[in-house]
Amino acid sequence: MPKSLALDPKKMKEAEAALRTQAAKLLSEGTVTVFLGHEEGWDGLPVPFFATTPEEAKRLVWNPLVAFNLAKYLLDRLTGEEKVGIVVNGCGSLALDRLLKDRRFPRERLFVVGIPCTGLLDPDKVLALPDEARQAALEGGKAEPGLFLKRCGWCDAPNPVVADVVLGEKVPEEAGPQQYPRVEEIEKMSPAERAAHFKTLYEKCIRCFACRNVCPACSCRECSLDQWEPLWLGKATVPSEQLMYHFIRAFDVAGRCIRCGECERVCSVGVPLMELNDKLMKDITELFGVQRPHVPADVEPLGQWTEGDADLEAAH
Amino acid sequence: MAQSPVPKATRLVKKAGLGAWLTALAADNNVMAPVTVDGKPLFRWIGAGEVGQLDLAAVHTVNSPKGGVMPQTEPMLTYSAVQDGSGGKTLDIKPAAEDRPAVLFGVRPCDAAAIDLVGKVYLTGEFTDEQYQARRDRTTVVAIACAAPAKACFCTSFDLSPGAVRGADVVLYGRSGPGSVAEGDAYYAIAYTERGEAFLGGAAAKAAGVSDLPAGEADKLEKIVAAFRGLATPLGKKLGKVDVADKLESLFESAYWEKVSSRCLSCATCTFVCPTCYCFGVADTGAGGQGVRFRYWDFCKSPQFMLMAGGHDPRPAKKNRTRQRFLHKLNYHHNRCGEYLCVGCGRCVESCPVGLHLPLVVSDVRGLQP
Ligand code: SF4
Ligand code: SF4
Ligand code: SF4
Ligand code: SF4
Numbered sequence: 001m002p003k004s005l006a007l008d009p010k011k012m013k014e015a016e017a018a019l020r021t022q023a024a025k026l027l028s029e030g031t032v033t034v035f036l037g038h039e040e041g042w043d044g045l046p047v048p049f050f051a052t053t054p055e056e057a058k059r060l061v062w063n064p065l066v067a068f069n070l071a072k073y074l075l076d077r078l079t080g081e082e083k084v085g086i087v088v089n090g091c092g093s094l095a096l097d098r099l100l101k102d103r104r105f106p107r108e109r110l111f112v113v114g115i116p117c118t119g120l121l122d123p124d125k126v127l128a129l130p131d132e133a134r135q136a137a138l139e140g141g142k143a144e145p146g147l148f149l150k151r152c153g154w155c156d157a158p159n160p161v162v163a164d165v166v167l168g169e170k171v172p173e174e175a176g177p178q179q180y181p182r183v184e185e186i187e188k189m190s191p192a193e194r195a196a197h198f199k200t201l202y203e204k205c206i207r208c209f210a211c212r213n214v215c216p217a218c219s220c221r222e223c224s225l226d227q228w229e230p231l232w233l234g235k236a237t238v239p240s241e242q243l244m245y246h247f248i249r250a251f252d253v254a255g256r257c258i259r260c261g262e263c264e265r266v267c268s269v270g271v272p273l274m275e276l277n278d279k280l281m282k283d284i285t286e287l288f289g290v291q292r293p294h295v296p297a298d299v300e301p302l303g304q305w306t307e308g309d310a311d312l313e314a315a316h
Numbered sequence: 317m318a319q320s321p322v323p324k325a326t327r328l329v330k331k332a333g334l335g336a337w338l339t340a341l342a343a344d345n346n347v348m349a350p351v352t353v354d355g356k357p358l359f360r361w362i363g364a365g366e367v368g369q370l371d372l373a374a375v376h377t378v379n380s381p382k383g384g385v386m387p388q389t390e391p392m393l394t395y396s397a398v399q400d401g402s403g404g405k406t407l408d409i410k411p412a413a414e415d416r417p418a419v420l421f422g423v424r425p426c427d428a429a430a431i432d433l434v435g436k437v438y439l440t441g442e443f444t445d446e447q448y449q450a451r452r453d454r455t456t457v458v459a460i461a462c463a464a465p466a467k468a469c470f471c472t473s474f475d476l477s478p479g480a481v482r483g484a485d486v487v488l489y490g491r492s493g494p495g496s497v498a499e500g501d502a503y504y505a506i507a508y509t510e511r512g513e514a515f516l517g518g519a520a521a522k523a524a525g526v527s528d529l530p531a532g533e534a535d536k537l538e539k540i541v542a543a544f545r546g547l548a549t550p551l552g553k554k555l556g557k558v559d560v561a562d563k564l565e566s567l568f569e570s571a572y573w574e575k576v577s578s579r580c581l582s583c584a585t586c587t588f589v590c591p592t593c594y595c596f597g598v599a600d601t602g603a604g605g606q607g608v609r610f611r612y613w614d615f616c617k618s619p620q621f622m623l624m625a626g627g628h629d630p631r632p633a634k635k636n637r638t639r640q641r642f643l644h645k646l647n648y649h650h651n652r653c654g655e656y657l658c659v660g661c662g663r664c665v666e667s668c669p670v671g672l673h674l675p676l677v678v679s680d681v682r683g684l685q686p
């Protein structure tokens with residue numbers, strides 16, 4: 001857990017007030033026609049919310065449970081000229097930058113409100129807490145490391161990398177090399193163990209596509225996994241197709257995955273999707289010397305070719 | 317409330333005997349039961365070797381046991397091109413091989429009711445789905461009453477309860493009554509169908525030590541069963557009876573659908589975990605002149621669901637698809653079959669990644685201007 005993750009609900013409360021004011025201003029001045037944020041859902045957990053009037057902007061929330069990456073919703077607004085407002089923390093800004101670097105949404109049509117992040121909690125885990133413990137976490141900031149979102153454990157970009165205005169002070173960053181302990185464990189397995197591991201891993205997947213649909217790196221106009229002609233992915237939930245789904249998904253985001261862990265978080269049956277994502281990131285570091293493979297860059301390691309590429313060496 | 321169902325047989329089964337029961341059943345049946353896999357409770361087909369993973373503590377498995385009667389992928393027929401003797405070829409078509417009989421064990425009352433509810437779609441009216449019928453005919457549903465309904469449970473918002481019987485052949489009621497998750501050391505096993513009666517009298521039940529009720533316990537049993545049936549559910553209390561079918565008649569064009577659907581991810585989570593969603597698609601797989609035709613779960617939230625050859629899509633946007641899902645459950649089905657297409661299991665509440673679920677829509681619709 002990075003030291004910077006001193007969960008600070010008080011700071012978030014202040015940011016929430018500033019966010020509401022900022023969004024209301026943008027909407028009333030006509031700078032944006034819609035503002036992408038979160039509101040409180042039915043059971044108290046935040047849900048994605050798109051405010052269209054200054055009045056609605058009052059419903060925006062900013063608290064330790066705003067886990068959802070909002071950038072993906074920009075794909076619902078590709079047509080039109082309207083300018084869109086959006087709030088991002090660190091990882092939210094990586095998701096946004098992913099779409100920008102993939103040229104899936106024009107920067108000119110965005111107004112980005114950034115909020116430096118002191119960590120987020122896993123909504124499911126918080127909801128399961130007894131009332132007192134929940135309050136202590138949400139209001140007092142008293143949270144065990146296990147309550148944080150998994151991604152907070154490896155986050156090295158708590159300050160927004162894209163923003164037109166930043167609310168609140170910068171938080172300290174610790175950019176060390178990324179760790180992939182689970183991948184190391186799997187790499188230590190014998191080939192037979194590994195084969196068995198991967199065979200059972202995707203068995204329980206119900207192929208709901210939530211992992212793909214939530215992913216900011218999955219933004220193709222038409223996904224090959226949806227195509228009927230040719231039918232790349234068969235409709236049967238049999239082992240070969242399960243592997244096909246998971247390998248294509250992982251390889252298509254290789255080099256562009258921002259390590260937000262949203263795919264794994266939204267999976268209702270608990271498929272550990274980050275195992276493959278992390279393996280590919282670790283490989284990119286080892287083969288191409290890219291220290292922060294999850295951070296969108298202007299020139300991506302897998303988006304170029306040089307004579308000195310390590311994978312060429314490895315292939316010989 | 318429906319009339320109290322009449323028991324056909326009542327037995328006692330020790331908790332400690334459940335493992336032996338399932339092991340004995342697995343010899344001749346496909347057995348589906350709730351097990352916990354990497355921390356997630358799931359309904360799965362289990363072999364005798366996995367009986368130890370049985371977990372009846374979690375009220376909600378993530379998925380429902382609907383796959384027991386509607387497999388996510390179900391072969392319908394096999395085909396092969398064969399020489400016909402005169403130099404030509406004919407197609408040889410064989411129906412899919414039948415599975416062994418099945419026991420769905422530890423099914424919650426909402427999920428058991430869902431099997432009956434969905435069964436009406438497949439089995440009544442002009443057409444009968446023969447393959448579904450055959451599967452139902454060889455399936456025994458053993459339900460377990462809920463001693464401690466989960467936060468998202470709202471079966472009581474319909475004509476159901478934590479002790480309801482609909483759709484079940486046998487219901488297990490914890491001998492110490494509702495209120496504690498532990499449920500004491502034994503269950504009353506009550507058969508409500510002939511199939512259930514035979515099941516409780518079968519060899520597997522004997523192997524598990526299923527015994528007659530101790531003398532003088534009939535009164536206690538009656539009280540306990542009544543207590544299960546009178547139990548409130550947390551979300552049901554908040555929601556009350558679902559009552560929006562008529563109101564929805566005039567809300568087809570409401571701007572609400574656009575608004576509520578805007579955050580939907582168009583995934584299949586809600587549909588696939590839901591015990592009452594039953595749509596399927598049909599596809600072929602094969603090569604070299606032979607193959608299999610199978611059906612598979614499809615989902616109305618998918619942008620591909622209604623897409624037609626030629627590219628026209630009658631439900632082109634999230635608002636159309638979201639409206640379809642909820643109107644089907646809360647209006648169309650009600651108009652056609654006289655009941656809602658929902659049993660209040662709460663899975664959409666627990667699993668939708670963005671908090672867009674049936675009770676929310678019910679409560680929103682109540683507040684809308686017609
Ligand atoms: S962690 Fe998952 S959801 Fe996030 S960018 Fe990577 S693949 Fe996509
Ligand atoms: S979210 Fe989980 S169940 Fe759904 S497709 Fe992805 S891995 Fe499979
Ligand atoms: S309502 Fe929720 S679970 Fe259903 S498709 Fe939309 S995002 Fe997925
Ligand atoms: S709509 Fe939701 S609550 Fe109703 S049966 Fe389906 S998953 Fe359960």
